[in-house]
Amino acid sequence: MLSNLSLRYKVPIRISLLILIVALAVTVSLLARSYLMFKQDLFVSSENMGRIVASTLTEALLHDDVWKAYEIINAPFRVDSKEGALQADTVIVLDKSERVYVSTAPREYPILSDPALKDDEIAIVQRELPQHDPASPVMIEMSGLGNIYVVTPIDSDGVLLGRLVMLYSHEIYIDRFLSFVRQAAMTAALIIVLLLPFGVYWGQRTAAPLVELSKSMGQVGSSIPQIPDSRILTDGDEIGQLWAQFQRMIEQLREKEALEKQMVVSDRLAAIGRFTAGIAHEINNPLGGLLNATNTLQTHGAQDPLTSKTVSLLERGLLQIKATVGALLVEAKPETHPVTRQDIEDTRTLVMPAAQKKSATLDWVNRIRQPANVPSTYVRQILINLLLNSIDAVPEYGSISCEISTTDGVLRITTYNEGEKINNNDLEHLFEPFVSGRESGRGLGLWVTYQIVNTLNGSIEVSSDEDDTHFVVTLPLRQAA
Amino acid sequence: MRIRHLDCALGVLFLLIADAAAVDNPVPQTVVRIGVTPVFLDHQTAFLDDWREYLETRLQKPVVFKQRSNYREIMELLQAEELDFAWICGYPFIRFRQDLRLLAVPIYQGEPLYQSYLIVPDTDTDTGSILGLRDKIFAYSDPDSNSGYLVPQFQLHALGEDQSNFFRRSFFTWAHQKVVEAVARGVADGGAVDGYVWDTLAKVNPELTSRTRIVTKSEKFGFPPFVARRSVDDREFRRMKDVLTGMPNDATGRALLQRLNLDGFGQGNDRLFDGIAEIFEAVPVR
Numbered sequence: 086m087l088s089n090l091s092l093r094y095k096v097p098i099r100i101s102l103l104i105l106i107v108a109l110a111v112t113v114s115l116l117a118r119s120y121l122m123f124k125q126d127l128f129v130s131s132e133n134m135g136r137i138v139a140s141t142l143t144e145a146l147l148h149d150d151v152w153k154a155y156e157i158i159n160a161p162f163r164v165d166s167k168e169g170a171l172q173a174d175t176v177i178v179l180d181k182s183e184r185v186y187v188s189t190a191p192r193e194y195p196i197l198s199d200p201a202l203k204d205d206e207i208a209i210v211q212r213e214l215p216q217h218d219p220a221s222p223v224m225i226e227m228s229g230l231g232n233i234y235v236v237t238p239i240d241s242d243g244v245l246l247g248r249l250v251m252l253y254s255h256e257i258y259i260d261r262f263l264s265f266v267r268q269a270a271m272t273a274a275l276i277i278v279l280l281l282p283f284g285v286y287w288g289q290r291t292a293a294p295l296v297e298l299s300k301s302m303g304q305v306g307s308s309i310p311q312i313p314d315s316r317i318l319t320d321g322d323e324i325g326q327l328w329a330q331f332q333r334m335i336e337q338l339r340e341k342e343a344l345e346k347q348m349v350v351s352d353r354l355a356a357i358g359r360f361t362a363g364i365a366h367e368i369n370n371p372l373g374g375l376l377n378a379t380n381t382l383q384t385h386g387a388q389d390p391l392t393s394k395t396v397s398l399l400e401r402g403l404l405q406i407k408a409t410v411g412a413l414l415v416e417a418k419p420e421t422h423p424v425t426r427q428d429i430e431d432t433r434t435l436v437m438p439a440a441q442k443k444s445a446t447l448d449w450v451n452r453i454r455q456p457a458n459v460p461s462t463y464v465r466q467i468l469i470n471l472l473l474n475s476i477d478a479v480p481e482y483g484s485i486s487c488e489i490s491t492t493d494g495v496l497r498i499t500t501y502n503e504g505e506k507i508n509n510n511d512l513e514h515l516f517e518p519f520v521s522g523r524e525s526g527r528g529l530g531l532w533v534t535y536q537i538v539n540t541l542n543g544s545i546e547v548s549s550d551e552d553d554t555h556f557v558v559t560l561p562l563r564q565a566a
Numbered sequence: 567m568r569i570r571h572l573d574c575a576l577g578v579l580f581l582l583i584a585d586a587a588a589v590d591n592p593v594p595q596t597v598v599r600i601g602v603t604p605v606f607l608d609h610q611t612a613f614l615d616d617w618r619e620y621l622e623t624r625l626q627k628p629v630v631f632k633q634r635s636n637y638r639e640i641m642e643l644l645q646a647e648e649l650d651f652a653w654i655c656g657y658p659f660i661r662f663r664q665d666l667r668l669l670a671v672p673i674y675q676g677e678p679l680y681q682s683y684l685i686v687p688d689t690d691t692d693t694g695s696i697l698g699l700r701d702k703i704f705a706y707s708d709p710d711s712n713s714g715y716l717v718p719q720f721q722l723h724a725l726g727e728d729q730s731n732f733f734r735r736s737f738f739t740w741a742h743q744k745v746v747e748a749v750a751r752g753v754a755d756g757g758a759v760d761g762y763v764w765d766t767l768a769k770v771n772p773e774l775t776s777r778t779r780i781v782t783k784s785e786k787f788g789f790p791p792f793v794a795r796r797s798v799d800d801r802e803f804r805r806m807k808d809v810l811t812g813m814p815n816d817a818t819g820r821a822l823l824q825r826l827n828l829d830g831f832g833q834g835n836d837r838l839f840d841g842i843a844e845i846f847e848a849v850p851v852r
Binding site: 149151197 | 735737
């Protein structure tokens with residue numbers, strides 16, 4: 086159950102537990118320490134008290150002054166003790182024969198009574214005593230004894246006159262200990278109250294990226310998740326590394342997806358290309374014969390006006406077919422010269438009227454300084470196709486831009502236009518023949534462009550969004566022969 | 567003697583300087599030295615201060631009260647002429663009568679007499695006489711006290727008991743009030759106490775006396791008297807006597823007497839203490 090809990094809760098709970106455990110451990114160790122110190126305190130103070138009282142008692146015992154002895158042992162009791170002060174519950178003075186000389190509790194331990202008869206514990210203490218140094222105070226604390234006994238000899242010149250027995254109830258331990266516990270508990274509670282919110286906050290902070298990562302990873306498979314911006318630049322710790330790795334994975338997934346899409350498109354375009362080329366050849370061969378036949382008819386045939394008119398109609402129709410088929414087939418044109426700056430500028434001159442007709446502005450950047458070794462005819466055809474398409478796509482007073490440059494051994498043509506976004510479905514079929522987003526045109530411009538680019542081993546990329554649509558054509562420069 | 571006469575003649579002048587000198591550097595000839603014993607609640611320092619002030623005003627002389635922890639020390643000081651007057655018990659008075667002059671006897675409840683009380687803890691409801699305290703722990707006040715020692719000794723003797731072995735153990739508390747404490751707290755199973763002290767305590771500290779029970783009250787004896795050393799100057803003696811016996815005549819004196827729980831001080835005579843002398847004679851030497 087708990088192992089399935091989200092880290093969002095698990096980490097704060099663990100941190101809170103840790104805080105609790107630390108607070109508890111500190112409290113317990115403090116308590117243990119104070120307990121030991123208290124015990125030491127009790128021993129030292131009761132021992133001192135024992136020595137002082139015993140020495141004052143010497144004279145009273147020597148003079149056999151019971152009342153004086155009583156007043157001496159009773160003196161500490163006359164002062165109202167502060168709470169928690171170490172004070173004996175009962176003080177008994179024993180004479181040489183271990184009978185009560187006088188005690189602070191005369192009704193329990195009357196004068197001359199045998200305290201061992203009254204109190205089993207004193208019997209135990211008396212049995213215990215010979216094991217200790219007879220000349221110094223002894224603290225006897227045994228399990229099973231309800232009191233702690235501090236026994237101090239009363240002597241004069243080394244002659245034992247009696248013993249001073251001070252009984253400390255375990256209750257003073259308990260009382261003192263309880264007050265320690267209360268203080269410690271208060272401190273611990275304060276620490277917990279102060280630290281817990283931090284712990285929870287920290288825990289959630291620590292868990293958040295993991296939780297988010299887990300959520301994002303969960304989406305992989307059904308879709309490629311967007312990585313939140315806040316996670317793109319994370320720390321270099323393991324979670325940051327995970328995110329970075331995940332980001333790389335997502336990028337690769339995207340690339341793979343794009344590649345797959347592109348492959349499908351280019352496969353299809355290649356198939357269409359082969360298909361159209363096949364049909365075009367099949368049409369071209371009889372077409373050539375038909376055109377020869379009409380030519381022969383016009384040159385050598387009967388010259389009645391109806392026939393001439395019909396043959397002329399036939400010829401025009403056949404020529405149109407030829408033009409269409411020719412447009413489908415990108416034939417290897419005769420070698421032309423490498424494209425020059427002037428070739429590019431000529432193209433601009435050619436398309437300007439169309440642009441002006443739409444009042445569109447054409448932003449023109451021509452970076453070609455030296456002739457680039459790419460057939461100029463093709464380059465001009467590509468440029469014209471792309472620019473005319475762009476002019477067609479932009480609204481009135483729209484703007485188009487075009488940049489031609491050579492870098493890193495390639496000629497790059499980039500066009501931008503402010504036209505409407507091309508939807509994804511149309512993008513997939515953009516380069517297919519007879520596909521046209523508009524009423525006019527045969528829809529062969531981009532097809533032809535594609536074919537030319539393919540022929541020149543280049544690439545064409547298109548991207549389109551709300552703001553603009555742009556085409557990038559890259560054509561490798563041929564090595565000079 | 568001549569010096570003293572001179573001093574008396576210069577009494578007024580003396581008063582001006584003596585007050586400062588009296589405490590720190592007392593001049594024996596010019597200061598009235600009074601010994602007090604625990605025959606009354608002598609630990610009331612504030613009371614003694616007030617009484618001293620009263621006496622000084624009346625005597626026109628500085629007065630010093632000297633307190634000692636037992637009767638014997640006061641007697642020794644008297645005999646050594648370190649004291650001029652003392653408030654002692656009737657028992658030492660009859661024993662050292664040749665060294666002393668009877669100055670005044672307190673009047674308690676209309677007569678210069680008092681009793682010895684035999685007390686036990688209030689938890690002891692059985693004991694009906696001193697015989698019930700056989701083999702018990704007994705508290706005396708002072709070996710030189712009549713009510714706190716001589717009387718119970720005599721009672722045991724009169725009953726045919728050997729007073730030295732009758733109690734299991736006995737001890738002295740050196741003050742009547744402490745006999746009451748010893749009995750009240752159960753340190754002793756019984757005690758002999760000055761009846762006047764017990765009665766006074768019952769007024770000022772009834773909680774203490776309520777924890778004791780009076781078993782028997784003795785016959786009446788002469789109240790612990792004020793005495794003077796035999797050698798004291800006659801004029802001094804008379805003045806002191808006049809001041810003491812005159813206390814009921816003024817408000818301050820009456821207030822002091824009220825605090826002492828006494829009616830006043832009477833002339834008294836030695837015969838008052840014949841009763842003590844008799845029992846002293848009867849009891850074998852301690």
